[in-house]
Amino acid sequence: MPRMLPYLLLFPATAFLILFFLYPFTLVAIDSLRHDGVWSLENFDRMAGHWKFGITFRNTILLAAVVVPLQLTLALMMASMVTRLVRARGAVLYIFAIPLGISDLAAGLVWLAIFEQSGFLNSALTGLGITERPQLFLGYQSKGVIFAAIVLTELWRATAIMMVILVAGMGLIPKEYGEAAEVFGASRWQRFRRVTLPLLKPSLQTALILRVIMAFEVFAVVLALGGTNLPVLMSETYHWQFTMQERGVAAAYAMVILGISVGFTVLILRLLHVPKEARP
Amino acid sequence: MTFNRLRSTALVAGILLMAGPALAEPLFWSTQAKPVEETQRMREQVLAGFPGGVDYQPSDEGPWITRIQAEAQAGRGTIAVLGGLHGDLSSLGANLVDLSGIDVSAVGPAMVELGRLGTTEQKYIPWMQATYLMVANKKALPYLPAGADINALSYDQFIAWTKALAEGTGGPKFGFPAGPRGLKHRFFQGFLLPSYTGSTVTEFRSAEAEVAWNKFKELWAYTNPASTGYGFMQEQLLTEEVWVAFDHVARIADAFNQRPDDFVAFPAPAGPKGRAFMPVLAGIAVPTTAPDKAQALALVAFMLKPETQIATLRATNFFPVIATDMPADMPPSVRASAAAIAAMTGAADALPALLPMGLGDKGGQFSQIYTDTFERIVLNGQPVRAVLDEEAAVLRALMIEANAPCWAPDAASDGPCPVK
Numbered sequence: 001m002p003r004m005l006p007y008l009l010l011f012p013a014t015a016f017l018i019l020f021f022l023y024p025f026t027l028v029a030i031d032s033l034r035h036d037g038v039w040s041l042e043n044f045d046r047m048a049g050h051w052k053f054g055i056t057f058r059n060t061i062l063l064a065a066v067v068v069p070l071q072l073t074l075a076l077m078m079a080s081m082v083t084r085l086v087r088a089r090g091a092v093l094y095i096f097a098i099p100l101g102i103s104d105l106a107a108g109l110v111w112l113a114i115f116e117q118s119g120f121l122n123s124a125l126t127g128l129g130i131t132e133r134p135q136l137f138l139g140y141q142s143k144g145v146i147f148a149a150i151v152l153t154e155l156w157r158a159t160a161i162m163m164v165i166l167v168a169g170m171g172l173i174p175k176e177y178g179e180a181a182e183v184f185g186a187s188r189w190q191r192f193r194r195v196t197l198p199l200l201k202p203s204l205q206t207a208l209i210l211r212v213i214m215a216f217e218v219f220a221v222v223l224a225l226g227g228t229n230l231p232v233l234m235s236e237t238y239h240w241q242f243t244m245q246e247r248g249v250a251a252a253y254a255m256v257i258l259g260i261s262v263g264f265t266v267l268i269l270r271l272l273h274v275p276k277e278a279r280p
Numbered sequence: 281m282t283f284n285r286l287r288s289t290a291l292v293a294g295i296l297l298m299a300g301p302a303l304a305e306p307l308f309w310s311t312q313a314k315p316v317e318e319t320q321r322m323r324e325q326v327l328a329g330f331p332g333g334v335d336y337q338p339s340d341e342g343p344w345i346t347r348i349q350a351e352a353q354a355g356r357g358t359i360a361v362l363g364g365l366h367g368d369l370s371s372l373g374a375n376l377v378d379l380s381g382i383d384v385s386a387v388g389p390a391m392v393e394l395g396r397l398g399t400t401e402q403k404y405i406p407w408m409q410a411t412y413l414m415v416a417n418k419k420a421l422p423y424l425p426a427g428a429d430i431n432a433l434s435y436d437q438f439i440a441w442t443k444a445l446a447e448g449t450g451g452p453k454f455g456f457p458a459g460p461r462g463l464k465h466r467f468f469q470g471f472l473l474p475s476y477t478g479s480t481v482t483e484f485r486s487a488e489a490e491v492a493w494n495k496f497k498e499l500w501a502y503t504n505p506a507s508t509g510y511g512f513m514q515e516q517l518l519t520e521e522v523w524v525a526f527d528h529v530a531r532i533a534d535a536f537n538q539r540p541d542d543f544v545a546f547p548a549p550a551g552p553k554g555r556a557f558m559p560v561l562a563g564i565a566v567p568t569t570a571p572d573k574a575q576a577l578a579l580v581a582f583m584l585k586p587e588t589q590i591a592t593l594r595a596t597n598f599f600p601v602i603a604t605d606m607p608a609d610m611p612p613s614v615r616a617s618a619a620a621i622a623a624m625t626g627a628a629d630a631l632p633a634l635l636p637m638g639l640g641d642k643g644g645q646f647s648q649i650y651t652d653t654f655e656r657i658v659l660n661g662q663p664v665r666a667v668l669d670e671e672a673a674v675l676r677a678l679m680i681e682a683n684a685p686c687w688a689p690d691a692a693s694d695g696p697c698p699v700k
Contacts, residue, residue, distance in 0.1 A: 051656060051670075117506055118519060133451070140508040140659050227460045227509050228655075242342035243644040 032251035043248035060233045064215035075162035083170045097160045107157040108224025146226045162207040169203025205272040305335040310363030314338040321595035357569035360576040371640035376403045377566040386602040404563035408598035420523040430546045438549040442502035454503045455522030461511035465647040470558025474633040475551025485672035533597040533613035540612030547624035554631035638684035
């Protein structure tokens with residue numbers, strides 16, 4: 001029996017994954033490859049042929065390319081800070097993690113309330129006499145501002161998830177390595193660069209994979225702040241499914257999101273690979 | 281088999297126990313009266329009068345149709361009555377009960393005909409109607425061009441007005457519902473294009489359509505750029521972010537009801553081919569899977585009673601489909617809209633352009649073509665001719681795929697509506 005125990009314990013999770021992930025995923029994959037009852041690439045053709053596809057794809061990749069590195073840097077800084085804290089560590093962690101408890105749509109709406117034409121930022125600016133009348137920050141002409149607002153919201157909302165993983169990772173690094181480096185005269189930065197970072201690779205891997213996949217699925221925040229002014233892959237998927245009622249094309253979009261998610265996951269796994277014998 | 285029957289009986293009994301008294305209430309599954317205040321009024325002021333009560337549930341179009349399809353596939357369902365726009369219901373023909381038994385003599389014959397969905401059966405009963413109007417803050421009236429009659433404006437006069445407003449007040453004052461939830465596509469399909477081309481589909485890429493889009497670009501220069509985020513124009517009218525706006529009557533009602541003395545409603549402008557406008561018709565239908573057909577039919581008949589129609593008008597700002605006397609205590613929005621609708625539909629150059637028909641579940645894609653054309657030409661500055669040619673190809677393919685014949689104002693066609 002003890003020999004079977006691990007499998008028995010794995011069973012509920014496996015069954016759950018098969019039923020609620022693998023099975024629907026297979027259906028979506030089939031949907032994306034069928035048109036009018038025959039197997040074809042017609043759905044992908046229509047998706048790629050639509051004038052918005054290029055813009056959508058670029059927006060999504062660009063957003064991930066800007067948000068994820070910024071979040072990684074911030075999360076590393078926050079995690080180092082928290083790890084070094086002696087007192088009030090719990091309180092600081094808790095405060096950092098507050099945005100995690102807020103749904104992404106709510107976070108988008110919070111920041112919309114700031115940037116809107118009748119929002120807090122405009123009230124403050126006119127109240128201080130800096131501008132005469134409320135400015136339109138999130139108009140279709142200022143896609144750059146919309147982009148920046150989305151980046152800001154994502155930073156506020158989802159940096160903590162990386163931080164939590166990194167804090168846990170840093171706690172696992174034995175102190176002796178750092179102390180040894182210190183004995184040899186390594187500076188703080190050198191210790192971080194040469195000791196902490198390499199030993200943190202497994203946690204970095206997890207945090208990055210999680211975050212990159214989330215970045216490709218960004219939806220509610222973009223919808224709240226940009227409406228249709230800044231389309232991303234996920235919003236187009238929703239649009240094709242519910243407004244256009246074209247399930248095949250929506251499924252094709254979903255496959256594209258899956259494709260780049262898998263691609264980047266493999267890339268991160270490769271880049272941050274730690275050989276077994278090098279693990280602490 | 282006995283075991284199976286026993287089990288299903290137990291299941292039904294269980295559901296009955298859980299659902300309690302709510303099960304007796306017929307489920308009214310609707311795409312209309314979605315804003316929470318309207319839903320509340322539908323439940324408390326309109327449907328409370330139906331013996332035994334009604335469970336009124338509004339929903340977005342996507343989930344609405346998904347549930348209907350699911351129940352049809354399963355062969356049994358819980359929905360008693362469906363409420364939706366003509367376009368929502370037009371794809372459901374095969375799943376709807378024939379309602380010929382219901383007395384519709386008070387309803388206009390053109391609307392009853394629409395309810396047949398091109399068949400010999402009465403697939404739905406007209407329920408309520410509406411249209412789109414222009415609204416202006418009274419502060420904007422002094423800027424009207426000299427000699428212009430607000431009830432008979434042309435597009436050129438309208439653009440001159442918005443220009444004078446933008447220059448006179450220091451910022452664009454026209455608002456257009458171009459946000460994700462805005463009804464911009466209806467303006468292009470039912471107002472702008474038919475006014476210039478006399479057509480919604482056939483003349484999509486004609487030289488006249490090119491003129492129309494260039495006119496709209498002119499108008500856009502005097503339109504508040506925040507319009508790409510607008511959904512319900514009553515909000516921006518009330519905050520005075522805009523002074524003049526186009527929207528559905530139900531989406532401007534709050535402006536009149538909150539500040540009845542500050543706004544006027546007026547007909548849409550006219551182009552070379554006439555004063556095009558889009559009447560909106562909502563209908564009620566009974567799915568073949570309705571659990572209690574007699575009760576469902578009674579509810580449909582109940583919705584047509586004059587007092588229910590007036591109550592529906594109060595609740596949703598959708599106008600009755602039967603000729604009935606308006607009580608004097610109607611809300612200001614109704615009085616303002618009714619006058620403007622009368623001026624628009626009664627104008628000598630009136631040109632009704634119906635909501636898209638026969639497109640089935642392709643309605644969203646049809647509208648998307650007009651939205652895409654707008655976004656490409658107006659927001660992204662792409663060349664008008666090239667965009668019209670490209671989108672016309674998409675439109676042509678869609679009409680053929682949906683096999684949808686032309687509807688007014690396009691001339692009737694055998695087979696799919698052609699795109700020249």
